Amino acid sequence: MLNIWGVISIVLFYVLILAVGIWAGRKGSGEESEEEVMLAGRNIGMFVGIFTMTATWVGGGYINGTAEAIYTTGLVWCQAPFGYSLSLVMGGIFFANEMRRQGYVTMLDPLQDAFGERMGGLLFVPALCGEVFWAAGILAALGATLSVIIDMDRNTSVILSACIAVFYTLFGGLYSVAYTDVIQLICILVGLWLCIPFALTNEAAGSLTEALKDPNIDWIGELKSEEYGQWIDYALLLVFGGIPWQVYFQRVLSSRTALGAQILSYVAGVGCFLMAVPPVLIGAIAKVSDWNKTAYGEMYGMDPAARGESNMVLPLVMHHLTPDVVSFFGLGAVSAAVMSSADSSVLSASSMFARNVYRLIFRLKASESEIIWVMRISIFVVGALATVMALTIPSIYGLTMCSDLVYVILFPQLLMVVHFRHYCNTYGSLASYCMALFFRLGGGEELLHLKAFIHFPYYEPGNDELGIWEKQRFPFRTFCMLMSLGTLAAVSKLTDWLFHSGILHPKYDYFHCVVNIPEDRLKVIGGGPRGNVRNNSLYSSHIFSSIPEC
Numbered sequence: 206m207l208n209i210w211g212v213i214s215i216v217l218f219y220v221l222i223l224a225v226g227i228w229a230g231r232k233g234s235g236e237e238s239e240e241e242v243m244l245a246g247r248n249i250g251m252f253v254g255i256f257t258m259t260a261t262w263v264g265g266g267y268i269n270g271t272a273e274a275i276y277t278t279g280l281v282w283c284q285a286p287f288g289y290s291l292s293l294v295m296g297g298i299f300f301a302n303e304m305r306r307q308g309y310v311t312m313l314d315p316l317q318d319a320f321g322e323r324m325g326g327l328l329f330v331p332a333l334c335g336e337v338f339w340a341a342g343i344l345a346a347l348g349a350t351l352s353v354i355i356d357m358d359r360n361t362s363v364i365l366s367a368c369i370a371v372f373y374t375l376f377g378g379l380y381s382v383a384y385t386d387v388i389q390l391i392c393i394l395v396g397l398w399l400c401i402p403f404a405l406t407n408e409a410a411g412s413l414t415e416a417l418k419d420p421n422i423d424w425i426g427e428l429k430s431e432e433y434g435q436w437i438d439y440a441l442l443l444v445f446g447g448i449p450w451q452v453y454f455q456r457v458l459s460s461r462t463a464l465g466a467q468i469l470s471y472v473a474g475v476g477c478f479l480m481a482v483p484p485v486l487i488g489a490i491a492k493v494s495d496w497n498k499t500a501y502g503e504m505y506g507m508d509p510a511a512r513g514e515s516n517m518v519l520p521l522v523m524h525h526l527t528p529d530v531v532s533f534f535g536l537g538a539v540s541a542a543v544m545s546s547a548d549s550s551v552l553s554a555s556s557m558f559a560r561n562v563y564r565l566i567f568r569l570k571a572s573e574s575e576i577i578w579v580m581r582i583s584i585f586v587v588g589a590l591a592t593v594m595a596l597t598i599p600s601i602y603g604l605t606m607c608s609d610l611v612y613v614i615l616f617p618q619l620l621m622v623v624h625f626r627h628y629c630n631t632y633g634s635l636a637s638y639c640m641a642l643f644f645r646l647g648g649g650e651e652l653l654h655l656k657a658f659i660h661f662p663y664y665e666p667g668n669d670e671l672g673i674w675e676k677q678r679f680p681f682r683t684f685c686m687l688m689s690l691g692t693l694a695a696v697s698k699l700t701d702w703l704f705h706s707g708i709l710h711p712k713y714d715y716f717h718c719v720v721n722i723p724e725d726r727l728k729v730i731g732g733g734p735r736g737n738v739r740n741n742s743l744y745s746s747h748i749f750s751s752i753p754e755c
Contacts, residue, residue: 211357222385222388230377244455247459250461251468251469254459255469258453259472262447267480267481269517271488277515285481290475292474293474296448297467299620304458311454312619315619319626326565328618332450334610340551340595344366344543344592396535404487409496441682441686445612446609559583613642618693633697633700644659645682651674659681
């Protein structure tokens with residue numbers, strides 16, 4: 206039966222978010238330009254910047270996943286708070302200052318500057334997949350949550366949430382995303398903290414103080430010796446795989462100064478970690494509660510873990526261990542977390558397509574107005590694509606392949622072009638891309654039913670009859686990333702030597718990036734006698750867009 210009060214609370218919250226998004230969209234200078242729409246005119250202040258930077262990773266998956274980890278596997282496998290917090294700090298240390306100082310508009314700009322427009326378009330593929338699948342996953346999670354808690358139709362909730370996020374993003378760009386992030390993070394904090402005291406005092410909830418002393422309750426969790434490799438792999442994936450995302454760099458690049466971008470990253474890292482405290486407490490409350498004393502236990506005769514609903518333990522605690530009025534605020538918090546991630550991902554993917562694919566590959570002479578309209582159409586298309594995926598692919602919430610590709614393909618390339626520009630070229634980039642993709646696909650993926658054709662060390666075969674999937678105990682994702690990094694440097698050095706030593710004739714420099722450099726490029730960037738682009742400092746992306754393909 207549909208919970209009318211629950212629906213009313215969700216509708217009121219959505220109206221608030223929509224109103225703030227429309228209001229924020231009017232804060233711009235009135236000029237329609239790439240920087241104005243994609244980066245809020247690089248005018249995001251410290252207060253709003255801290256909120257929107259923190260919202261980079263604090264979403265529905267973050268708060269639900271943290272509560273689930275505490276409830277099921279314990280602190281040792283609750284890696285997201287530590288991983289994403291360190292990711293923001295590492296991004297601030299190694300990338301924020303340089304990226305903002307160079308005045309880039311998207312994360313792909315330095316990659317296209319170094320490797321050419323078409324190679325940049327190829328690198329757009331894993332970036333797009335990551336953003337779309339991330340948005341789709343959290344929309345699917347919201348639909349599942351609302352269908353369980355207030356009996357709202359799953360499809361209706363997903364479509365409604367997506368439409369609102371797309372509408373205000375379409376209207377106001379990053380201004381709307383940033384200012385709604387402020388409201389959404391406040392709603393998450395208030396909603397979750399409001400639920401905790403009521404859940405703690407519910408008759409079904411046990412005493413956390415006594416439970417912490419109970420040796421029969423495993424709070425830490427178990428990390429077996431054969432799982433060390435997997436644990437390290439996931440930890441490094443979160444820390445370094447969380448950097449090369451446009452959702453992060455759109456906040457960095459929207460900051461007023463390079464130093465400000467660094468400070469925002471550091472403060473947001475702390476904020477991201479602190480935002481994990483409420484879901485950790487809620488997961489702990491769920492762990493010590495007697496679910497048989499709740500309406501959930503009366504209905505199903507078991508706890509959420511036994512019924513396979515551990516992934517929804519946070520909204521279930523809100524629904525069954527707090528009064529209805531309080532749980533409605535909690536539902537607003539869950540919805541806020543989801544929308545704060547969905548709108549950012551939609552804007553990020555659309556910005557990269559409009560600037561780095563449409564403009565730099567197909568329409569070099571496109572006007573600012575044309576690019577903005579392409580971006581707006583892309584917002585609608587990306588939002589629709591994420592919504593369709595959320596409605597049709599059941600396993601999308603756990604689909605890790607796209608985030609893996611961001612880690613193994615994009616991170617090495619971004620690291621090289623930002624810090625070691627002189628040691629990489631387009632040949633190395635393409636070889637690195639292919640190498641990373643091959644080895645990652647070779648490692649297999651359970652959710653895609655893709656069997657491993659590369660058996661890394663400590664490989665454990667599965668058993669199809671018993672429904673046991675094979676396991677890669679070796680940290681193969683990090684191995685793929687290091688292979689990609691090494692290939693990029695080695696192939697770049699090799700091709701540089703082959704061409705400059707005369708072993709290969711300049712006519713074979715098909716990518717025009719080592720010796721066969723067009724004259725107009727040499728005039729623009731002032732190349733040396735050999736015309737080696739990599740011997741020059743970073744140069745503006747708008748200059749690069751006016752010269753031939755590298």
